[in-house]
Amino acid sequence: MKNIINCLVENQPGVLARIVGLISGRGYNIDTLNVGPTADPTVSKMTIVVPGDAHVIAQVTHQLSKQVDVIEVVNMTNRRHLDRELILVRVATQDHHSRAEIVDLAALFMARVVAVQEESVTIQMVGNQETVADFLRLLKPYEVIDISRTGVIAVGREVLEHDARHAANHA
């Protein structure tokens, strides 16, 4: 199972290396990792996608939390959140049929064609983990020349009253 972990850290040199070293040093994998500034210039946000069962994720979360530079760790997977990833994918177009099919497919996913060359199109697509996976699966029959992905970013959503009650009933 993939878990999206959001991590607020001190915006200081070396923190990224510390986090990556911590996770890899304990034998866990990182699927994607995204780092960026937040509204507070002294704080950076990392979004880390880590595969693993509940035990692995608990370990990663606790190990991250005890780092001196880590302000907050939230496993977004367990709460209401939005997640998105942006991908740029260049697909070969042997003839105008395949180009039309690819452009059609992109339109179904509300993806944009951002560049057209003689023998390829480049598509920019934004979606959550599932949608991105679906889109890439449907592109399989075509020749993907290159792909660049930002990795997942995630943001929490307000907890609705209904959800809070629901959670309380299950506690």
Place this chain on the structure above:
Amino acid sequence: MKDKTAADTASDAAQPLKTGAQCVIDGLVKAGCEVLFGYPGGAVLDIFNCLYDAPFNFVLTRHEQGAVHMADGYARATGKPGCCLVTSGPGATNTVTGLATAYMDGIPLVCITGQVALNMIGNDAFQEADVIGITRPVTKHNFLVRSADELPDIIAKAFYIATTGKPGPVVIDIPKNIQKQKTAALPPETVTMRAYHPDMPVNPAEIAQFADLINRAARPLLYVGGGAINGDASEVLSALAHKANIPVCTTLMALGVFSEDDPLSLRMLGMHGSVAANYAVDHCDLLISAGARFDDRVTGKISAFATKATIVHIDIDRSSIGKSVRADLGVHGYVKPVLEAVLPFVQPAQHEEWLEQVNRWKDRFPFAYPEQGDVIMPQYVIEQIYEVSKGKAVVTTDVGQHQMWATQFFRYTVPRNFISSGGLGTMGFGLPASIGAQLGRRDDLVVCVTGDGGVQMNFQELVVAVEHQLPIVVVIINNGFLGMVRQWQELFYGRRYSGVMLSQHGRAPNEQIPEAQKYLPDFVMMAEAHGACARRIFKPEEVAPALAEAFASRKTWVIECIVSPEANVFPMIPPGSHVAEMINRTV
């Protein structure tokens, strides 16, 4: 107009400016440093220049690894943070084993490393190494100082981080130009850190649940680790054990936190622990882990560990709870306040049947060893150290067979009297650690129990003990082998002794030496060359008089005991096995 720097502001107010190097010394003084261990070099010349006038002692070691182990031994013996200072590049890389040793065992240290000037970093400058990168996985935290203005704050933070929560080593890497840079910055009155909150208030709901589990248990057992020593929990631990008659076993790291003379003590558990302790773990219905971390040398086969027990795990390190063994109740906090909180809710209990059972195991399976003939048995040496010192010695060890015998045949009754590299298992630890321990506890008898393997890993530090007139007694258990590895080769590899012969005939074909010599190296000559008193003994009847003479002399001594070469450490639960597979050949 440009912003004023701290230095500008200070000169406005006519305050004296300090160099970064002076800030280092002031920071150490403010942190209560009594003794600094270290080794100079090009990148710390400015700090050494200020050190010349410092109000604390400086001990020049003979290797940077020795400096860290000494600081570590000092910390373990006193409970105060150890301090060391080394230069950049090789000076810093030589500290890595020492830092990893302290990190694994949760020992508070602050290690200051010199670094090449900021503008040279990344240039492959002379004696440059990426010390922050290299030490990151073996320290609790590390700092690269980028301005003298932040130095007082960083030093205060380093000591705060090293000594709070689960303690650990902290490295401060200080570029040479920062040591020269002037600043008006002053140390902070209190340390506040946004992202680091080591204090963990006791959770009343957890305490209530914990008390309830104790009160309902028929066969409770306390399993106590180094966290109880770090957290000073000896007294409350004893109060709890006696109030509800709960037997106590400890890890290697916690020997002495609960007196091994106490009838409730089952002594050490784990791979080479007592039979009673390991049987008790297997049979208990409530296992209370206090400041221990379920190391694989304790648990053996995880799936078969304490299967009949409800497990309560008290730890200040949240990531430790449930890491290797399921915890039915995790209590996140320091051992002492947690036990203090639960104590009033614990009902007095007798647990007669359980204690009878446990005592039967204790009586039936004491630590024992085969009868001694003309050759000294290594276990006998440890027994004699216990007898002759009347159990009062502070014992440091290296790693291997002698270390395990030192846990089995010496009974520890107070905390901080057994000093050993538990988690990392660092050979070469014992001798420098004994120097740190003796400098922290001048009036106590410090005995370094070591092997002919381990002592050679940091023998050069003996001269430090001699020149500071430290009355340390180094007892070398010389069996001519790297004994613990040999024992594993005997038991699990069909006696194919590969790479374990230190001085004897019978080496593997590809290890042959032209002419096997006796007593190479000659430890007596080596010790005397370092200025220590020394003798070599062969007969059991020589052991007690030799120890008595050394203990009474108040001089640095090396006693080399030529012991039975193939004695083994038993009991032994083979790695990854259940207690039922224990090997115990004591006759």
